[in-house]
Amino acid sequence: MTDPLTTFSPGEGRRPPRAAFRSDAPRLILDGDWRFRLSPSTAEAPTGIERPDFDDSGWDELPVPAHWQLHGHGAPIYTNIAYPFPLDPPYVPDDNPTGDYRRAFDLPEEWGDLGAVLRFDGVDSCFTAWLNGQELGWSTGSRLPTEFDVTGIARPGRNVLAVRVHQWSPGSYLEDQDMWWLSGIFRSVTLLARALGALDDYFVHADFDHTTGRGTLRVDTSAPARLTVEELGLRDVPAQGPYDLAAVEPWTAETPRLYAGELRAGGETTPLRIGFRSVAVEDGPLKVNGRPVLLRGVNRHEFHPDHGRVLDEETMREDIVLMKRHNINAVRTSHYPPDSRFLELCDELGLWVMLECDLETHGFSLTGDWRGNPSDDPRWREAYLDRMQRTVERDKNHPSVVMWSLGNEAGDGCNLQAMAEWAKRRDPDRPLHYEHDWDSRYTDVYSRMYTSHEELDAIGRRAEEPLADPVADARRCGMPAVVVEYAHAMGNGPGGLAEYQRLFEKYERCMGGFVWEWIDHGLRQDGHFAYGGDFGEELHDGNFVCDGLVFPDRTPSPGLAEYKKVVEPVRITMAPDGIEIANLHDFRGLSHLVLTWCVEHEGEETASGDLPLPAIPAGSPPALLPYPTADTTGPLTVSARLAKDEPWAPAGHEVAWAQRIPEPIPARRPTRGTRPDPGLFDTRTGRLTRLGDLPVTGPRLDLWRAPIDNDRLGHDPVADTWRRIGLDRLHHRLLGMDTEDDTLVVRTRVAPAATDLGMYATYRWQDTGEGLRLTAEIEPDGDWQDISLPRLGLRMSLPAWIDHVTWYGLGPGEAYPDSRLAARLGRYSSTVDALQTPYVFPQENGSRADVHWAELTGPQGGLRLTGAPTCHLTARRWTSEDLDTARHTDELRPADAVHVNIDLAQHGLGSAACGPRVLPNHRLTARSAAFAVTLSETADG
Structure with a gap:
């Protein structure tokens, strides 16, 4: 066979x-456990392993599925764009780590008359397989x-399977995705018995006519097969049909209706789960079952902090479940097909899926x-087509894939x-x-990345930068975006x-989008995520691999909570004349x-x-409900909750909410405490050094925060400007202390070294x-000069015993x-420690906003x-400087004090690490300001 390390071909055999x-x-x-040996290069790999x-008694053991780097063999590498090897296609370096696997297994006698297929669901990046000494091929x-x-x-009896896996191969040039480079047999390996006449393949076509409610079903099969779908009255009929069905319930991500069926051929029964739906770009928007959908x-990415891309069900x-509970309705499988079981779960639980081929060459x-x-x-060309064909053929029967x-x-x-031409021929639907x-x-569809709000507005109006060819421009302007x-x-974001x-x-053309991304790819180490x-990589892109809405252990981040609120499928608005309820589902009413x-x-x-919830079909105007109480002295909260259990959440789960906040907020009731000494x-x-008997240090003006990732990364990091000016190293100079009537007035000038810029701070x-x-x-x-402030x-x-x-x-x-x-x-209520958000890379976090007291x-x-009327509050056991210096969470050690920030304002978050900067209305600039807070000592605890 061809040498797999020197060819453009995707595989043989x-x-x-x-x-x-x-x-x-x-x-x-x-x-299970396989015998394993890693060689530093292919030339040093042992011969005769087949x-x-x-x-192989002297070899190690390695679980399959697994990545060998996560089991003590070699080390992970993270790059976003750059290839960790020279661009010399199709060749890769001589120092190419090569993993050899061996597995003995027994087959029962009944396999003797059956055909057999050996299936590898995922091997990174190139492998050759032998069974019982015979080379099968490579891929x-x-x-x-x-x-x-x-x-x-x-x-029947004893069999020996041997597999040689290369860390780098020509295929690596097509797999430059933004993620860890990890190698090995990382998905399941299965031996399948195949009887004569059994199905080798099938393609379910389950179409839905939204104008009549009728469905059409046919199943293309590789061999003659019989179809049964009891719910549809189809019993042991030819699979090919087609069958015109008078009424079917359509599949949507909101109502994932699946019909159970089965195919029989060659003495084998194959279960089916059929979802009827249609997908089309029609009259501008993307439509499913005749209705525009908003993604x-x-x-x-597939990721686990201990196992890399090895995920169990x-x-x-x-x-x-986490996505559904946070009102997410769509997934892009960036940037490769996931384990096929994930798509089965999307069919079952309901998500729109953009299924992506295993292809990226960004480093070029x-x-x-x-x-x-x-x-x-x-x-x-052959390698590109091979990847698209394997993607489409594997996943063509999933209704969730739209x-x-x-x-x-x-x-x-x-x-x-x-x-594209092949895919449209194979699956025009x-x-x-x-x-x-x-x-x-x-x-x-017209697709963009990290679009600014201004550009997205232009795209929505079909007023984006035109193409040179008017015909092509008109075609693109007619596409959904x-x-x-x-x-x-x-990190802390997105804003x-x-x-x-x-x-x-606002714009019908806009079909929504996909936040980048779901999970931080931090690999668990003692005390922190790496x-x-x-790992000592020659090239790497730092913590850019940690950019998800959930932390590596799948704990939701504040960003995920914000996204849930922003994309609520029910919008509750506290209007002057009542509570407005808008149904933003694409298909579902509100009876659930x-x-x-x-x-x-x-x-x-x-x-x-x-409150009575009126029937509001999807796409209908909002309904207005009267307020349930005349009490406006406290906040009124209205919640939309699940009426009964769903497969992804229990009854009572909150889907949406809104508050009516009285103005002004009533004054706080008296609490325990003693009148402080001056x-x-x-x-x-x-x-101030003491408040009554409580030792304190400060307060005094602060302009610095430990930069968040969006401050310090991207095309124009604002944190560089902050450091250049010196906002991280302020000096305080007392100008005077005076008494004016009953007021102590402290006047200061606050400024960094090496500049004439400063702030006058007067404390009364x-x-x-x-x-x-x-x-x-x-x-x-x-x-x-309109410089922003952190x-x-x-x-x-405060003393360290504050907790x-x-x-x-x-x-x-x-x-x-x-x-x-x-x-x-x-x-x-919270402990001081629990106020912290443990971003993988330490940075500003934990601010509580609009604090009245x-x-x-x-x-x-x-x-x-007590605020006047409010302030923003942060309390932590380390300073902003400690946060700024730390690179991992376990470097943050409690100090001998609790450090408190009482803020009038902070700069926004934005998403400038890979996207637009903070919007103008959320920028904090140097300006005249005044705010007040009352401090008092509480009684002994």
Whole structure:
């Protein structure tokens, strides 16, 4: 056979691609512990491993499926774009780690008269297989299945399977996705018995006519087969049909109706799950079952912090359940087909799926002009077509798959067009996507990435930058538009989600988008999650691999809570004349929901009840309900909740909510405490040092925050400007301390070294009888030239025995100017430690917004602060400088104080690490400002 390391061919000896399915035929799952040996290069790999009598007793054991780098053999590598080897296609370096696997297994006698197929569901990146000493063939295409016919080779009794896997291969040039480079047999290996006349493949065509409610069913089969679908009255009929069905319930992501059926052929029975639906680009928008759909989506890599891309069914189901509970309705399988079981779960639980081919050549962009890119090199044509064919054939029977994607960031060229032409011939009933087809010559939707809000508005109006060819431009303007990656969810963020969603909903052309991305790819190590550079890589892209809405252990981030709120399928609006209920589902009414309400005073519920929820079909105008109570002295919260259990959430799960906040908020009721003694001040610095018996340090002006990923990364990192000016190293100078009537006035100038820029900060202290009221007045000094500030507020420190925080304000989670819709007004309690959000890369986090009052307490008492009317509060056991210095969470060690920020404002979050900067209305600039807070000592705890 051809040397797999020196050819453009995708493989040899393989069976044609076909659908993934299970039947009642015998099968032997070969997962488990295999013998394994890793050689530093192919030249150093042992010879003769294919012989059944080869002595592998000295080899290690390695589980299959697994990545060898995560079991002590070699190390992971993370790059976003750059290839970790020279661009010299199709060749790879001589130092090519090579893993050899061996597995002995027994077959029962009844397999003797049956054919057999050996199936590998995923091997990274290239492998050759031998069974009982006979070479079967080799294959590339890591995230795609490979099958070999082993009829007559597999035999009853003892069998020995040997597999040689190369870390790098020509196929690696087509797999430059933004993720860890991890190798090995990472999906299941199965031996399948195949009887004469049994099905080799089938293609379910289940169409739905939305104008009549009728369905049409036919099943194309590789051999004559009989079809039974009891619910449809089809019993042992020819599979090919077609059958015109008077009435069927359509499949949608909101109502994933599946009909159970089966195919019988050659003595074998194959179960089916049939979903009737139609997909079309029609009159502009993307339509399913005749209705436009709005994608509230995420990009999803397969990832587990301990196992890499090895996922069990429980983890796949967990992903989908979390998505459904957070109002996500769509997934793009970035950037390869996932384990086929994931798609079965999408069929069952309901998600729209953009199924993407295992293709990316992004590293060729670094040549400057995509020089040498395989996408336009005819020598790679077979490999490109092979990947598309294996993708479509495996997953063609899933109703959840409503769109094929050719791949990601592979430039443009003839091979991509060939993929598109083949896919349209094979499956004309699904639209095609590919983002780099910017002229939309061979795809069906206009796709963009990291589009600014301004550009998205232009696209929605069909006023984007025109193409040179008027005919092509008119064709593209008539297409639906999708933002296939947006709102880069790296670290603390993304900001601006609500503004994106308003544009998606405003323009019919916009079919929504997919947030980048679902999960942080942090690999678990002692005390923290690792990212690029933690394994000594020659090239790496740092923590750019951690950019998800859930943390590596699948704990939801604040960004996911915000996304859930922004994309609620029911919008509840507290209008002046009543409660407006809008149904934003694409298909489903609201009969599965109930409305509840409650009124709270200072976080304590004083009244509650249910509201009648009118029938509001999808697409109907909103309904207006009267307010359930005349009480406007406390916040009224209205929630839409599941009326009964769903497969993805229990009854009572909250889908949507809204609050009516009274203006002004009533004053806080008295709480326990003692009237403080006057504060003690340091006459040298003007700083408060004691409040009653409570030692304190500060407060004083603070302009710095530990940069978030969106501050420090991207094309124009704003944190670079902040550091250049010196906002991370402020000096304070006392200008004077005076008494004016009953007020202590402390005047200071705050400025960094090496610049004439500064801030005048005047602190006015008054003993009000309920505490010390501080009014801080800020005045910029110098030409700040509209420079943004990280924060504008006060910093102080309290004794380390402070361990608990209770506040009345927004919560329970953190909130920032452009990511705060998920926070609701209430009374909350937390430990200081639990206030922290453990972003994989330490950065600013944990701010609670619109705090009316808060108590920071411990066993010896504590501090009470009251806003005028509100402030933003952060409390942590380390400083912003500690956060700024740390690179992993376990580097953050509790100090001998609790550090508190009382902020007037912070700069927004944006998504500039890979996207637009903070919107103008969420930027914090140097300006005159004044705000007040009252501080008092609480009684001993």
